[in-house]
Amino acid sequence: MGLNFQVSNSPFNEEQADLLNRLVPTLSEHQRIWLTGYLTATSSGGASQAVLQASAVLAEQTQALPQTAQVQTVPKEVTVLYGSQTGNCSQLSGKLTAKLEQLGYKVTRASMADFKPGNLKKVQHLLILTSTHGEGEPPDQAIGLYEFLHSKRAPQLPDTFYSVLALGDTSYEFFCQTGKDFDLKLEELGASKLAPRTDCDVDFDSPATEWMEQVIGALELRTSGTTVSVAAGSSVASTAAPSLEESYSRSNPFTAEVLENLNLNGRGSARETRHVELSLEGSGLHYEPGDSLGIYPQNDPKLVDDLIEALNWKPEEEVQVHKQQLPLREALTRVVEITVLTKPLLQQIAGLAPASALSELLAVGHEEELRSYISRHDLLDLVQHYELTGIAAGELVPLLRKIPPRLYSIASSPSANPEEVHITVRTVRYENEGRERSGVCSVQLAERVEAGDALPVFIQHNAGFKLPEQPDTPIIMIGPGTGVAPFRAFLGEREETGAEGKSWLFYGDQHFATDFLYQIEWQKWIKSGVLTRMDVAFSRDSEEKVYVQHRMLEHSRELYEWLQAGAYIYVCGDEKKMAHDVHAALIRILEQEGGRSADEAAAELIRLQQEKRYQRDIY
Numbered sequence: 009m010g011l012n013f014q015v016s017n018s019p020f021n022e023e024q025a026d027l028l029n030r031l032v033p034t035l036s037e038h039q040r041i042w043l044t045g046y047l048t049a050t051s052s053g054g055a056s057q058a059v060l061q062a063s064a065v066l067a068e069q070t071q072a073l074p075q076t077a078q079v080q081t082v083p084k085e086v087t088v089l090y091g092s093q094t095g096n097c098s099q100l101s102g103k104l105t106a107k108l109e110q111l112g113y114k115v116t117r118a119s120m121a122d123f124k125p126g127n128l129k130k131v132q133h134l135l136i137l138t139s140t141h142g143e144g145e146p147p148d149q150a151i152g153l154y155e156f157l158h159s160k161r162a163p164q165l166p167d168t169f170y171s172v173l174a175l176g177d178t179s180y181e182f183f184c185q186t187g188k189d190f191d192l193k194l195e196e197l198g199a200s201k202l203a204p205r206t207d208c209d210v211d212f213d214s215p216a217t218e219w220m221e222q223v224i225g226a227l228e229l230r231t232s233g234t235t236v237s238v239a240a241g242s243s244v245a246s247t248a249a250p251s252l253e254e255s256y257s258r259s260n261p262f263t264a265e266v267l268e269n270l271n272l273n274g275r276g277s278a279r280e281t282r283h284v285e286l287s288l289e290g291s292g293l294h295y296e297p298g299d300s301l302g303i304y305p306q307n308d309p310k311l312v313d314d315l316i317e318a319l320n321w322k323p324e325e326e327v328q329v330h331k332q333q334l335p336l337r338e339a340l341t342r343v344v345e346i347t348v349l350t351k352p353l354l355q356q357i358a359g360l361a362p363a364s365a366l367s368e369l370l371a372v373g374h375e376e377e378l379r380s381y382i383s384r385h386d387l388l389d390l391v392q393h394y395e396l397t398g399i400a401a402g403e404l405v406p407l408l409r410k411i412p413p414r415l416y417s418i419a420s421s422p423s424a425n426p427e428e429v430h431i432t433v434r435t436v437r438y439e440n441e442g443r444e445r446s447g448v449c450s451v452q453l454a455e456r457v458e459a460g461d462a463l464p465v466f467i468q469h470n471a472g473f474k475l476p477e478q479p480d481t482p483i484i485m486i487g488p489g490t491g492v493a494p495f496r497a498f499l500g501e502r503e504e505t506g507a508e509g510k511s512w513l514f515y516g517d518q519h520f521a522t523d524f525l526y527q528i529e530w531q532k533w534i535k536s537g538v539l540t541r542m543d544v545a546f547s548r549d550s551e552e553k554v555y556v557q558h559r560m561l562e563h564s565r566e567l568y569e570w571l572q573a574g575a576y577i578y579v580c581g582d583e584k585k586m587a588h589d590v591h592a593a594l595i596r597i598l599e600q601e602g603g604r605s606a607d608e609a610a611a612e613l614i615r616l617q618q619e620k621r622y623q624r625d626i627y
């Protein structure tokens with residue numbers, strides 16, 4: 009290649025131009041491609057090992073191509089598909105898309121639910137961002153594509169280059185399972201990796217950014233037949249946020265004042281559910297019914313003190329943690345997670361205490377025991393059970409994950425409550441091995457937060473749980489317990505906007521007398537016609553336990569008629585039991601009232617899900 013760098017026609021000084029003029033002609037094609045990818049991916053700073061690897065892999069792939077293929081221009085076109093339940097992958101895909109568009113790519117960005125799998129064969133560059141939900145299951149948005157790729161209809165994809173960003177949580181047994189499944193399946197179908205899959209734990213910001221840098225570097229390399237120029241400072245990490253992004257976010261929470269904090273349950277209830285109102289004044293934050301509020305909680309000070317005591321640490325000792333130098337007590341209260349154990353954490357701690365019996369728990373053959381231990385214990389248990397008292401704070405604390413934010417389905421309509429946000433929080437308290445255990449965030453809200461206090465919050469947008477666009481579309485809302493929260497937002501919004509669609513709410517809890525959350529509001533909406541119909545199931549008021557799914561089945565004919573009339577179905581609340589039972593009840597109704605087989609009814613429900621007529625906010 010006849011390049012000649014001169015001071016007049018390049019941004020280099022004389023010495024640099026001279027060096028380049030001596031170096032570049034000596035480079036092989038392979039070395040030039042490697043260097044292009046390296047410079048692209050690292051234009052904001054240091055290169056990670058993974059970026060270097062991706063660059064090397066691509067250079068090798070390109071070298072292996074026949075000579076003619078190297079000079080073909082590869083279009084700067086990318087398809088970004090996300091499978092998100094609570095909004096993280098959706099948000100990250102927006103960030104990635106904005107970045108790619110800045111670099112001149114034509115990006116097709118879609119939720120997996122909106123993407124026609126038949127079009128997959130036409131996609132040359134495919135970037136997948138997916139979380140995992142349930143116990144290793146795909147998020148609702150991803151089910152259709154996931155099943156298609158795992159079916160006999162899945163096409164071979166020899167011309168596709170792809171990469172997967174997997175979001176998950178190492179405290180789950182099937183960590184990032186859906187991302188792993190997509191990655192493996194695409195590989196089996198003959199697609200080539202643009203960059204290796206990245207699996208992210210709850211603190212996903214930096215690994216996700218690093219993955220974006222890698223894929224952009226790799227894409228630039230593949231499409232460099234058309235352009236290789238990347239503006240300085242254009243890495244994902246350093247670019248301005250997309251214009252639509254608000255200044256306060258998950259990584260930069262707003263400090264919101266608490267306006268009200270009440271217990272909604274009556275005296276004598278086994279439950280405690282807090283209704284918390286917060287001010288968003290001055291934040292510039294906006295939300296829609298169906299979105300969630302994220303809160304960064306603090307650990308229980310009593311648990312923090314017990315842990316410090318058990319380890320013979322000094323509360324004021326300075327520790328280095330997540331890029332901050334803090335007194336130990338503050339770090340344990342505000343920054344790191346002490347209530348959840350994960351296998352990677354136990355492995356690291358075992359490395360600090362090699363003589364401990366902890367290594368046995370981690371040994372091959374003890375998997376079930378390990379799973380059970382992790383699910384029932386916290387860090388204080390671990391320290392006490394395995395006598396880990398010799399470990400220094402400076403060794404252990406940096407191994408702990410950041411406290412992840414908790415999400416709460418927003419219970420207010422922004423039209424009815426401008427600059428405010430309301431949430432409905434069930435207090436988590438239980439006992440294990442003689443010690444009272446408290447949910448970090450819910451008990452903080454119940455015991456240590458009152459009106460006038462402030463909390464770090466952000467809005468988690470959720471496009472997958474939204475009122476129908478047409479205001480006259482009927483809606484069926486199934487939300488026992490705190491699952492009813494977003495329906496207070498839905499009805500508040502429909503009241504404000506004068507939407508005329510019919511609405512039907514299924515609600516349930518233990519007792520009518522003490523656990524009927526927001527009872528007066530539902531009654532008011534029934535009276536005004538905003539809520540057309542309400543069916544309730546109080547499980548402990550009768551001999552036999554009744555739940556919302558029983559009420560749905562009792563009214564299966566009418567429910568089916570609502571569906572025939574185009575109703576949207578919304579389910580919110582408990583993911584482990586309720587959501588499965590309600591799903592099964594819906595299949596029964598489609599089977600029984602629609603004359604379908606069980607398989608046809610299940611397929612119909614998936615179709616409704618893909619058409620966004622069956623939406624879930626489950627946890």
Ligand SMILES: Cc1cc2nc3c(=O)[nH]c(=O)nc-3n(C[C@H](O)[C@H](O)[C@H](O)COP(=O)(O)OP(=O)(O)OC[C@H]3O[C@@H](n4cnc5c(N)ncnc54)[C@H](O)[C@@H]3O)c2cc1C
Nearest residue numbers: 094414415416417432433434438447448449450490493627
């Ligand atoms: C999208 C989304 C929306 C949500 N909306 C709401 C909402 O509107 N209202 C609401 O209240 N919550 C909601 N949640 C759940 C909420 O985010 C928190 O998970 C919940 O409040 C518990 O948080 P915590 O910090 O109090 O408890 P944590 O400290 O996180 O402890 C909870 C954990 O304790 C353990 N645990 C609980 N009970 C027992 C028991 N009896 N025995 C043994 N172990 C037990 C379980 O491992 C459980 O996961 C939502 C979650 C998501 C993802």
Ligand SMILES: Cc1cc2nc3c(=O)[nH]c(=O)nc-3n(C[C@H](O)[C@H](O)[C@H](O)COP(=O)(O)O)c2cc1C
Nearest residue numbers: 092093094095096097139140144176177180183184
């Ligand atoms: C109810 C529920 C179940 C989950 N199950 C898993 C799981 O089985 N494996 C995993 O790695 N992560 C699991 N997660 C963690 C999510 O994947 C993680 O929070 C992710 O950031 C969510 O991304 P999203 O907002 O795009 O859905 C679960 C989260 C929730 C709320």
